[in-house]
Amino acid sequence: MHGHVRAQEGDITGAGEEGIELATDVKPNTYIEPYRVNVTQKHDIDDEEDEAVWQKQKTYTSRYGNFTWPRREQVAVVEGNITIGGLMMVHERSDSIVCGKVMPQGGIQATEAMLFTLDRINSDPTLKIPGVKLGARIKDDCDRDTYGLEQAVDFVRGSINNIGGSKYECDEESPEVIAGVVGASSSVTSIQVANLLKLFRIPQVSFFSTSPVLSDSNRYPYFMRTIPSDKNQADAMIALVKHFNWTYVSVVYEESSYGQWGFEEVKDRLLQNDICLAMSDKLKKDSGVAAEGAYDDVVKRLKQKSNARGVIVFGSDQEVGELMKAIKRAGMTGHFRWIGSDGWGGRTIVFKDGNQPMVEGAVTVQPFAQPIEGFEDYFLNLTPENNQRNPWFIEYWEDYFRCKYKDSLPTPFNAKYNTSCRGDEMQTKQNGYVAEAQLQYVSDATLAFAVALKRMHQDVCGGNPGLCAEMDPVPGQKLKKYLRESKFTGLSGVPFEFLPNGDGVPSYRILNFRRVPRRPEEFEWVTVGEFRDGELKINNSEIRFTLEETMPMSACSKPCKADEAIIYVSKTKCCWSCVKCYTYQYITANGEECKECPYGTRPSEKKDRCLPIPEEYLRYNSGIAITAMAISTIGIIATSYIIIVFIKYKDTPVVKASGRELSFVLLIGILMCYALTFLLVAKPTDIICGSQRIGVGFCFSICYAAVLTKTNRIARIFRSGKRTAKRPKFISPKSQLIICASVVAVQIIIGAIWLVLRPPKSTYHFPTREENQLVCESAIGPQYIIGFMYPIVLIMVCTFYAFLTRRIPEAFNESKHIGFTMYTTCIIWLAFVPIYFSTANNIEIRLATMCFSISLSGTVLLACMFTPKLYIIILHPERNIRQSMMSGKLTSKTNNSNSARMDSGTQSDAEMEMCERLKTSCSISSGLSTKSTCGTQTLSNGTGTTISTQTLNSIGLQFACEFDDMDVQL
Incomplete structure (x- = not known):
């Protein structure tokens, strides 16, 4: 075949794998003459394993009696004005021969789905081009990329004219021009075919090829697919891993573009989500069908990482089926839990030959698809008699019913059937029919061509019946444009359109392989959720891993207990050991460290955070506070009573003789001492703390300033009397009040300076790890002693004056009362100071001690200074006169x-x-x-x-x- 061909950038050059000899070093936009395409039966194969496969083909397919295998000439044909090619995975791969047994779901059902859709197109005026019938030529690729590429060469023979402007004569009968190709199934085959078809500008729409590499529109400009990319499938699989809380998984993938690219996507997402990859291994495919030993080796490596019970399997049904058999041989049935790709999810071949217990519990991802309306009835009513256009249907029939059909051609598989088919057999769900769940994508791929061709016909041919010159043959470059813009509702009722890169819209359903309720000997695939727009929605109650187990664990190490931190064995953080945290330690957010809780807090029950310990303080309803307030209340009542009595009898000799002004000052000071208790037992606040700090010194300063003024006056009077007849200065009531106020002013100045230099505040005190006391800061250390220092000095001076006036005439025996008061006060304070310092860890006891000491000091003053006077005023009023x-x-x-x-x-x-x-x-x-x-x-x-x-x-x-x-x- 000769002709002028315009080369395109990115065209395939060099020797093709199946004997396609192409020109090399072709520059873009140049004409090549002659351009030779020689299709031969010779295979220039560099790969030694591929050479072995073809050698086996020669050995096993040269003759089986009077037939050869495979039959490359077999084609499913639908005659039409425009022909679409189909590349189906009718037979499975085999290591011993090029094509293995017929594939019922992904092969025969997919082929019939394309034929069924063509029938609907040609019979539907809304889909059919007026005066034009859409035909097809469907070929088998046997799930092998090299064989599929050879079959695809037939599609380009008639398309040489489609890429150049000149006509030329072929050495053999000229084949019809293929407008486009539906297929292939596997990604590896689609990649090889896409590289070929782009050279001849033939659009290709795949229905099962999901490899992410095919999303590259620059590399594969004429490739499109109705099924979403595995890039999205990997997202769904990782969402399942996270949903099951698995942190340590293994990945097994097939040796193909589909498996390898799927693995790369999964590995990247595992890394992004901090999920550890225990091990990864691949199942042989491109280099042939692996022997049992290869699958056994994969299982052995899985067993070495037995804690990784979750295993992601990215492969096709044939390879996964062999893997399950190896699991059975290794005695690992029920140990691993599978997350599967769409290559084997929902397929029957996986659990044939007793593989059901090994597959049980598998959760797989499958592109969301709905049944094709009317297809199941159509398919179940097919027989070899009424389905002559499908050359492989008799093989399917023989495999389905395990019988030899009359006058059928011999195959390597039907020779073992000793029973002849009766001819009245019918497929039913009861006798083994299982529908392929993803046939919608086959139908949509076929329908996409019909919709695109009709729109092109309307635009190019004006919708006139028949084909105009511009569409005879159909220009592939224009058809690609119309395909990319196709929008329609498929025969399944689901709207469809291509993404900008030619991929299908991502949407998945989640399947679970489980036993049938109340019929545990039977198994079924059940839809348990969906993955759409990046969000996983799943019904946990529907998932069954086994009848007993609901949610297995897949982790390198067992989870640490609530009080244990994780110590990772390596930087990958896949495996770890557990370290117990101490009583008052919590576990950090990342779980990797035990940290001490701050004082005043304790770890939560789960040890995930620190919780505040309930604050404690001297409350009004505590026993100590009630006792202290009771004493103070009695003292306040008694003091108030004496004040009232003194006011009433203020002009009597006894009251006058006691020095009315200083007596009232002293009584006010005593009253403040009693009232201070209520401040000391109040809930600490900054204001309360400041009031306490000022109060403890101020009330005592008032009391002992009055006493000091009294004793000082008496001492001065008698000391002066010995030296002079002149009256001493500053003994008048006014002078005494000024002196008393001056003495108190010193305490006020000390308190003011203290407040400025160290502002009062409430704080938390932690005597022990279990205590959280709300206290005034001054109560923690010896700071209150600062407030007591000046009153202590006054007490010492008063005591000194009391000692000096101990021998004055008995008529002046109030000085003796003062002396007794001061001696008693000294004893109280000598006892208080050591108690105060020894209760540093128990602020409640310290405050209670202060309350009792202050109240006791006030009581001593009240009893010693005023009881004798009250005795005369109340009980002996006759003595309260002046002679x-x-x-x-x-x-x-x-x-x-x-x-x-x-x-x-x-x-x-x-x-x-x-x-x-x-x-x-x-x-x-x-x-x-x-x-x-x-x-x-x-x-x-x-x-x-x-x-x-x-x-x-x-x-x-x-x-x-x-x-x-x-x-x-x-």
């Missing part, structure tokens, strides 16, 4: 006898106090002796302390020489 001054005169040593009577209305409270204390009598029953009854007098208490009238005059008092016999023991 009238005697009319006698008090004379001086100079015999100046000036009579002076002191009117009570003109005396100051200080003078009144001294008057009341120094009883205007020369004779005192407590032991004072009178040395003279008139003139200058000296009073003695028997201890060496004398008080002269000069002392009395020094404070502005002149007393009569005669006193009442009134005992004023204050």
